[in-house]
Amino acid sequence: MNSVAPSDLPYLDAFPAPSGDAWRAAVDKVLKGADFEKKLVGRTADGIRIEPLYSAATPAGRALRGEAGRWRVAARIDHPEPGQAKAIALADLEGGADTLTISFAGARAARGYGLVADDVAALDTALDDVMLDLIRLRLDPAPQGRINALLLAALIEKRGHAPADLSIEFGLDPIGVLASHGSLGAPWPEIGCRLAGTIRALQERGFTGPFIAVDSRPYHEAGASEAHELGAMLATAVAYLRALETQGLTLSEARDAIAFTLVADTDEFLAVAKFRAARLLWNRVQQACGLAPKPVTIHAETAWRSLTKRDPWVNLLRGTIAAFSAGVGGADSLSVQPFTAALGLPDVFARRVARNTQLILLEEANLWRVADPAAGAGGFEALTQAICDKAWQAFQEIEQQRGEGLRGIVAGLASGQMQKALADQRASRAKAIATRREPITGTSEFPNIRENAVAVLAVAPVESSKLAPKGHAAEQNQGELIRSFVDGAGRAEALIAAGESLRAEPLPSLRLSEPFEVLRDKADALPQRPAVFLATLGPIADFTARAGFARNLFEAGGLAAPSGDGFASDGATDLDALVGGFKGSSAKLACLCGSDAAYANEGAAAAEALAKAGATVWLAGRPIESEAALNKAGVSSFVFMGCDVVETLERAQAIATA
Structure with a gap:
């Protein structure tokens, strides 16, 4: 970061000149001990560092268009x-x-x-x-x-x-x-x-x-x-x-x-x-x-x-x-x-x-x-x-x-x-x-399973036999x-x-969204859209974040995952209402959604009750401390940030349509 000469902008004389060290000190204060490299430095596919801040630079070389003006x-x-x-x-x-x-x-x-x-x-x-x-x-x-x-x-x-x-x-x-x-x-x-x-x-x-x-x-x-x-x-x-x-x-x-x-x-x-x-x-x-x-x-x-x-x-x-x-x-x-x-x-x-x-x-x-x-x-x-x-x-x-x-x-x-x-x-x-480290809006993130079709020309592709x-x-x-x-x-x-x-072996022509589109096409082709039951634990404020995460994830694969106001009663979860909701959903896959505290207090009981009702039970998040107990109670898989979403959705579709 370069300092600005007082003669260039006199009104800045009242402020201390900015410096890279001062900026870094302010950043470290906000990070509160978190790793600077992991939080603020990115890398391209070629391994090039993307810094959070750069100083002004003089071009090492400039190669301009042959003809200036409009492209x-x-x-x-x-x-x-x-x-x-x-x-x-x-x-x-x-x-x-x-x-x-x-x-x-x-x-x-x-x-x-x-x-x-x-x-x-x-x-x-x-x-x-x-x-x-x-x-x-x-x-x-x-x-x-x-x-x-x-x-x-x-x-x-x-x-x-x-x-x-x-x-x-x-x-x-x-x-x-x-x-x-x-x-x-x-x-x-x-x-x-x-x-x-x-x-x-x-x-x-x-x-x-x-x-x-x-x-x-x-x-x-x-x-x-x-x-x-x-x-x-x-x-x-x-x-x-x-x-x-x-x-x-x-x-x-x-x-x-x-x-x-x-x-x-x-x-x-x-x-x-x-x-x-x-x-x-x-x-x-x-x-x-x-x-x-x-x-x-x-x-x-x-x-x-x-x-x-x-x-x-x-x-x-x-x-x-x-x-x-x-x-x-x-x-x-x-x-x-x-x-x-x-x-x-x-x-x-x-x-x-x-x-x-x-x-x-x-x-x-x-x-x-x-x-x-x-x-x-x-x-x-x-x-x-x-x-x-x-x-x-x-x-x-x-x-x-x-x-x-x-x-x-x-x-x-x-x-x-x-x-x-x-x-x-x-x-x-x-x-x-x-893994959605590179998200695709509308496809892997924030999908709309009820989107309307758009128009294209009704023209058949050219037959390959005519091309050669x-x-x-x-x-x-x-x-x-x-x-x-x-x-x-x-x-x-x-x-x-x-x-x-x-x-030579021809190079493939691929779009990044294709793995998710294959899943969506498969789900859309079924007589009835496959569904996942979001088994929410506790009051709305406790489960909204993970229920939203789970719904977003499942709908990326074409699976409906509706969630309502939950099954809370007197600050806890009404397990009978939860199981009744699952049975009425006709879903085969249930995904627990709640806070870490809810998982520790009620997760095992909810998983066991859902499993007895015939559900394959998954859980949104990865509560490490209670993971063993949840597995023992019937949770067979965890969906979390960084998991392989395509593989997860393939398994979810297989369960939902079995």
Whole structure:
């Protein structure tokens, strides 16, 4: 904590100058002997310390956007039917979006949907009435990404646009496709050759790119921490630099062909620091390559893994926090996941809210008016540097991977090392979710088992059989392919006949809330909702806290757990009324809820009476001193803060539905 010079703020002369020692003394007084580290110091998934207080800092380095000002508001074209996709795209543009991201069927970001466009005519329909020279176009990475890019180039040529006047990201990312889908149609050297050929063909027609999208979403959705997500991003970018240089492009040309897609998650401080770190790290890579650093284009998307199906309205808050973080962190463009995206293809309302989330941050909060507003803030500077250090270490570890003539991230994916590292991180986070050390509002905490359904479009996912037609063509000149597409050729005519391929175990795409959603779905599917009887001990004031805890816990698994005014009589518990209440509930599982004193005085008798009435008896809390006596009386399990809630709910469902 820095002292303020009296000359800066004279009115502060009447107060003693603050100091770190004085603050720590005040904190220790409040803690009353409690462990400072355990109470006030947090740690990220990468082990980075989160201090309760930071001093002001001078930025060690700043890497800003290439173009100051507003970030671009992006919306996704992912409806399978081109005509419907057009209507949605126009609504997004009229509603304030200035960037369209085309997710072709098969793209992971399309989530089972995606635009079905096998020729220029279908793509033309989807973009009919869209003024391509007034917006930015992006392609989501997808299998057959080369063909998607050439189809778009053919459409531009057919419409007569000057490519150099357009703003297009072509979304080529074969390494991302390998990570998310598990295979590429040729060995890596051949993939690099095709990638370079596609870039040259597009450049010859006047397109300026960027052509390659280094997409970190597959790693984030598979459980990557901030550092490992950035490490994978850097390793992927370096793999493309090597591949393109091998094919004759200069390092400068290869560098200029690359853009990034990063995930904005719901931890505001970490997300801002991650985006700032990404630019610093990329500058370091450029310097290591002997290049003068240039700003890279970064597209941000709010986190898929943070979305929930249950109480999806909370996703509005998640999206707002993530969008704020990406904007403050310096994203060039941003896509906010519609709040119903986990439930199906979002409708017009959900898309409008997603757009407006950004527009309010831009127009009303004016976030874009300050470049790097986190600069100089001690917490953000410390986190940015710590993430840089951890991410560089992760990048170096990936770069050391070797096997079967491959190196770096391609070797790591092909050998399974990347998958193993991400599985370890995923397991660690899953444990935090299951024990509610990382709570999910509306899902693992404060669930609503009587929530109303939200609307999504009644559109069936695209059949997988339509996504992978067999190739029959030989290797073709990319420029000639563009011309053939202009003349009406279809996607199938450009697919190269299958040969030797590169394979890897595909990374899973998971949302953090899924374990709880599985339990809720199972309970909702039953003819009658399973229930737990909350056996409250003593007066309301004594049992309310633990009854609320128990109800919250059980409802997270879809089990009803109503509680009333209790069964108190003359300051004690009327056991006959308690047992009668259990018998009238039709429940099979009873959970004792009361104070530690009530457990010591009445817990054993209540447990014994309930057990004789046929109940499986649990207890909310963990009264260590009376635990043995309670077990002997019939309490078979304890539910408490820090227990594995998912495992507990699985057992509770099994008992309640037996």
